[in-house]
Amino acid sequence: MSQRELVVLGSASQTPTRHRNHNGYLLRFDREGVLFDPGEGTQRQMIQAGRSATEITRICVTHFHGDHSLGLAGVLQRLSLDNVPHEIRCYYPESGQVYFDRLRYSTSYHERANVVPVPLAADGPVDSSLTVAALDHRIDCYGYRFAEPDGRRxxxxxxxxxxxxxxxxxxxxxxxxxxxxxxxxxxxxxxxPRPGQVFAFVMDTRMCAGALELARDADLLVAESTFVDADRELAWRYGHLTSREAGRLAAEAGARELVLTHFSQRYPYEEAERFREEAAKEFSGEIHLAVDLAVIPLPSRR
Known part of the structure; x- marks a missing residue:
């Protein structure tokens, strides 16, 4: 049976903690290995998780804040060091081209991997399985929807x-x-008819139409949950969701399961259950709290 699962490589937000590394999420979907938002330390977290750079077929960067992209330099160099034989497409906001170039060539190395840059400038399908939409953050930010084509059983x-x-x-x-x-x-x-499975990745955004469109009928939705509801004004000011808003997003979109992540360092690790409790006020489906190195399987087909 094909492996379809999310490997959490990091679940912190702006500042890593003793328990949480910067962002990093590897979607294993049959022959695809889609790496989302490789923050600082992603390369080491992949080793800790028992995952290889050769598994990566795509890299999706939502935006160029450091906790979502500083690990890109190391990952790209590792692809060349391991002489990964297949093409790796790398998606990112077009307005951040200068940051992509700096990270890609931040130091000297022998570039052997076939990395294909795909700058994003508009909402819509990128190819038959990947769709993007702009999110509402402080800088240009894109969310991702990875969808299997519908088939028949x-x-x-x-x-x-x-x-x-x-x-x-x-x-x-x-x-x-x-x-x-x-x-x-x-x-x-x-x-x-057999609906294809859908994975949605919504990171660093206020509630917006793009987030809802990406999450529509997702089997597994990963949504940032930086703040608790008591700090919702702070969340709005900095362009983030609260845990309760993440739950509302999942409910309004008709998602099946929700993964909460991107937790602010201001909240003690031991109190993480509070995020789930708040999201559950809006969303009745299964809610996962992201834990570094955890593996979350995609739910069975509808």
């Missing part, structure tokens, strides 16, 4: 009843219809 009872067996099944999936014992059998006769 085969029905064994219907296949058997219509005599479709063995190699005929894959032929039917490929062609859409085949002839069996003189009868035309269409794919719709032996299958039902």
């Amino acid at each position: 085969m029905l064994p009872d219907r296949l058997a009843a219509l005599g479709v067996r063995g190699p005929m099944v894959s032929e039917l999936q490929r062609l859409g219809a085949i002839e069996v014992d003189g009868r035309r059998v269409a794919l719709e006769d032996v299958s039902v």
Whole structure:
């Protein structure tokens, strides 16, 4: 069975703590390894998590504040050091091109990895699986939606009843219809629609339309939860969500599960449960509190 899970590499916000490293999230989705917001220390956190640079196929940077991007320099150099053979596409706000260039060539190294920069300047699909939308932060910031294309689930009872067996099944999936014992059998006769799984990543933003669009019907939504509700005015001033707002975002978007992360260092690690309690006032689905090096599986298909 294909592996689909989120590896939390870091869950702090502006300042790392004894318990939380700067941001870093690795989405393992079949053959894809999507690294989101590699903050300082991400390279070491990947080692701690037992993950290899060769797993990375894409890098997605929401914005160029240090806690979301200072680790990019080390990760890019590690890709070359490990001689990663495949192309790695790197997405980031176009307005931060100067910061991307500085991080990519911050020191001397032998660049061997095939890193393809993809600067972002507008909302919408980037390719068949990745969509971006602008968020409401203090500098240009993009959130990401990684979605599997919709497919169909085969029905064994219907296949058997219509005599479709063995190699005929894959032929039917490929062609859409085949002839069996003189009868035309269409794919719709032996299958039902199967929605593709959706992962959404919303970081450093106030509540906004872009965040809602990214999170729509997500199977797993990662949302920043920098402040508790008592500090909501502070959250608004600095362009962040509270835990309760993250819960409201998940509820309004119809997400299935929510991951809270990006916790301010002002709150004691031992009181993290408070974030979940506040989010639960708005969202009735499963809520995960991000913990460094934790692995969170994507929920089973709808």
